[in-house]
Amino acid sequence: MQDSGHVYIGSKVIDKLGPAKRNIGMVFQDYALYPNKRVIDNIMSPLVVKGVKKGDAIKEATEMAERLGIGETLQRKPGQISGGQQQRVALARALIKHPDVFLLDEPFSNLDAQLRFSARRFLKEVQREFGITTIYVTHDQSEALSISDRVAIVGNGTIHQVGTPKEIYASPSDEFSATFIGSPPLNVLNVRVSKGVSSPIALRLDGVADGEIRVGIRPESIVIGSGANEATITAFEYAGRETIVYLKVAEAEFRSIVFDASSLRVGQKVRFDVQQGGTHILGKGAG
């Protein structure tokens, strides 16, 4: 129940409707399939309770299962099929009602990393094909960026920002959304600005008043090689395609990304520059 206001689906107020009458499809975190029922019975259960004739329900459920690629599992029980298949059964059970809105509560958190990638793509295809508005809850920022048309960042019970993935990445509204999105995460540090010049790191800041401010810098926009700043390398983290380099200026430590770290070593002093647009002012400093 909401504390105040109304909840709409389309133009329909659902404040006082029970879960069944809201016409929503929902996929639960651990799928919540009925363990005692065969896959076919799981998929058709919303139809059966609605009073659809058994023959029609079986036909519809079979079609749905075929479309989602689980046609061969229909006679088995949920315990006898794989995690990926269970998830598709849960999707089929939710879709068969032709819901107005589709709710997914961390549906991929029980899948391994490999499966998660293919499941993500599959879900996006399904969403396109059925054309149902889908609300997808996740703690995985890369999942949020890759799968959605629009992202709402929720923290401590309030919405921090709503926007397309690009908007959220490029111009986060506050420190919470800035640090939520991006891997490796955003560097957050305090800098002192006086007469348009910042220290200890020189940043391109236009029209910023003098004083302490808090800034976020994307690791990928710190370019090592040349520039106005000098830092000491303190550590490396090898990540395959790229290497994360830890830099230290005065007391501040932060991350940068390089693709070839072969010429760098710990303790070395390097020069670096912060690219335009890579800096986000997050608020007054010392916070």
Add this chain to the structure above:
Amino acid sequence: MNLPSIRDILSKRIFYIPAVAYLILFALLPLVISISLSAPSSDLTSYVRLFELTDFPRVLYNTLFFSVGSAVFAVLIGTAFAILVDSRTHARRALSLIAYLPYMIPFTASALIWATLLNPGYGPIDPLLKAIGLPQINWLSPSLQIYSLTMVGVWATIPLAFLIILAGLTSVPKQVKEASSVDGMGMWDYYSSVALPLAKGAIITAFLMTMILAFGDFDLPFILSGAGGVPPVTMATLVVFAYAEMFYEGLASQGLAAAMFLALVVSIPGLLLVRVTLGGGGGGRSRFHFPKLRLPRMSFPHLPNAPFRYAIYIVCALVSVFILFPIYWMVLLAFRPQSLDYLLPPIIYPTKIVTDIFVSTFGQAWPEIVTTLAVSGAVTLLTIALAAPAAYTIARDGRKALLGIMIYIFSIPSIAFVFGAFYIISRLYLLNTWVALILTEPLFTIPFVTWTMTNFYNSLPKHYEEAALVDGYSRIRAFFRIVMPLARPGLIAAGMVAFIFAWHLLLFPLVLSETPFSFAFPPTGSMTVTTFAIMFDPDSTGGTITNNVWVQLGASGIILSIPVIILSVVAQSYLLKGLYSGGVKG
């Protein structure tokens, strides 16, 4: 490969050796003595004669009707109540308490209270039925006795069935329940197609346990048929028949044959219970394999939801009256003037509260209360000391066979052991002493507590002990230093269950005790509160109404119930946990 040292072998088995040694001495030995005495001339004459008795078919019918009937109705009512509680979000605790209440009243007290309730003429049920326009019935007439007895059996076993089935229903994952409401399932849809099929194991366990309990029950049929003396054959079950043959008719071998025959019959549900409990998975490197029992498929027709909801409400409302009225009646009896006892028509509402008889009964029962407290306390300690390590090795080393034996012993009726135990205790010259009861009563508590503790240890994470073993603790030290402290909630629950069990017992104290405890030296006397209470059985003195004091009956019923009520109130969650896991896991 090195041969295992004696020390290694011992440290593996030391956990269950004490419990097994106890059971050999006080379960197996009495059983063997009973069996050998049942056939004194080493043939089966007494068994054959049993089936030639003209009354025997009737006794057999009574036994089957009482046990199967109690189990069927207790499970049906327990299921209805469990559905009611499980389907609600509010008032779950209060509703649970109603279904749980008869558990707080020991069987002995229940039977006494029901004996007054059903008393022809003076009992309050007849006028109640008359008030709503039903014919008056002589509940204790020869043709109806067995059905009345079964009704009391149902009343007394509803809590057990309810608790086990509720545990089964609430074990359905929350998300599955939520999914069913998103799918549009109503109450009937959800329970018929999801929750009840998933709780199938719990329902079958509840059925088997209530049936086993009723098969071996001594207290209810013994008291309702008039404690002491030969019971009328019209309501005798095998247990009271065997008891009367052994201790009143002086036909020990005949009675023992009946008891052994009963043990054989109960072995069927007993072994089924073993299979249901052990059949379900759980690794372990046991040499014994219990195949999983194929449970029948449950399927129900599609029915409308709203009528089902109302049916549940109506059934539970009626059952609540059925459950609550006897308890109300007991309290009423204990605190009203004696002059109201035998009035026509009976007065069923409170008029004047009198406490002096209650207080004097309490004073009168003092030696019995001291005895029962001391004996039950000692039995509890002995039980925990032997059962906790045995349960630990069952859970950790997968000794399923040992658990199977425990459950099987639990299912054998006490009447099968009692004569052998009596024989051993009299040979030790311990009759009518506390020691006699302390030695023999763990026979009932050790198997049940081992069973519940096994479930508890199964749910206890292993890594603390593993860390202790890596740190160089021996297994025994790890058990005492690491496991026991972690297991404290389970031990407390198990201890309370053991205490309540011991407090309830009637048959063993009845046979092994003669007089109330006297503080002289050497101390003698070991009558317990249950044996005290049955002195007030309204049917036992056969018609001399003035000797029967219903007030004292109500008072002693309350005295019997007080420890259970206190334990339940103080630590309800501990107790429920202990009981829940008792019947469900597996």
